[in-house]
Amino acid sequence: MRVAPLIFSLLLSFDAYASTSHGTVTKIEQGPLYGPLVFITIQGSISDVPACWTNGTYNYVLDTSTPGGRNTLASVLFAKANGQAVTVSGFNTCSQYQGVEDLRFFRMDN
Numbered sequence: 001m002r003v004a005p006l007i008f009s010l011l012l013s014f015d016a017y018a019s020t021s022h023g024t025v026t027k028i029e030q031g032p033l034y035g036p037l038v039f040i041t042i043q044g045s046i047s048d049v050p051a052c053w054t055n056g057t058y059n060y061v062l063d064t065s066t067p068g069g070r071n072t073l074a075s076v077l078f079a080k081a082n083g084q085a086v087t088v089s090g091f092n093t094c095s096q097y098q099g100v101e102d103l104r105f106f107r108m109d110n
Contacts, residue, residue: 018092019101021046021059022109025080029058036065037097038073042088052094053101060088060103061096072106085109 023044030038039058046059053059062076063069079086086108090101 018104019046019049019053019059019090021088022085024083024085025076027058028076028080030064034097036063036069038062038064038076039097039100040076040088040103042086048092050090050092050094050101052092053099054094055099058100060090061094061100062103062106063096072103075106075108079106079108 021042021044023042025040026043027041028038038061040060040062041057042059062072064073078084086106088106089104091104093102094100096102
C-alpha cells in the first residue's frame with residue numbers, strides 16, 4: 001500500500017518543474033515559416049524554467065492547428081491588446097520548437 005503514494009508523488013513531480021510566468025504579453029510572433037506555431041513572450045516574473053528553454057526571446061510556443069489552440073490565441077491577443085495581467089504555464093517540454101517551452105495554460109488575471 002505504500003507504493004501507491006510513492007507513484008503518485010513521482011507523477012506530480014514531473015509538473016513541478018514546468019515554468020509559470022506572471023506578467024503581461026509583450027511579444028507575439030507567427031508567420032509562414034512557423035506554420036501553426038505562435039511564439040509568446042511574457043514580461044514579469046518566471047519560475048521553474050525548464051532545462052530545454054534556451055531561446056532567450058520567447059517563453060512559450062502555442063500550436064494553433066487545433067480549436068483549443070485557436071481559442072488560446074484569441075485570449076493571448078486580447079490580453080496583449082488590453083495590457084491584461086496573465087499567468088502562463090508550460091509543460092516542461094520543448095517538443096514543438098527547439099528551445100521554447102510548450103504552452104500548457106494561459107489565464108487572464110483580475
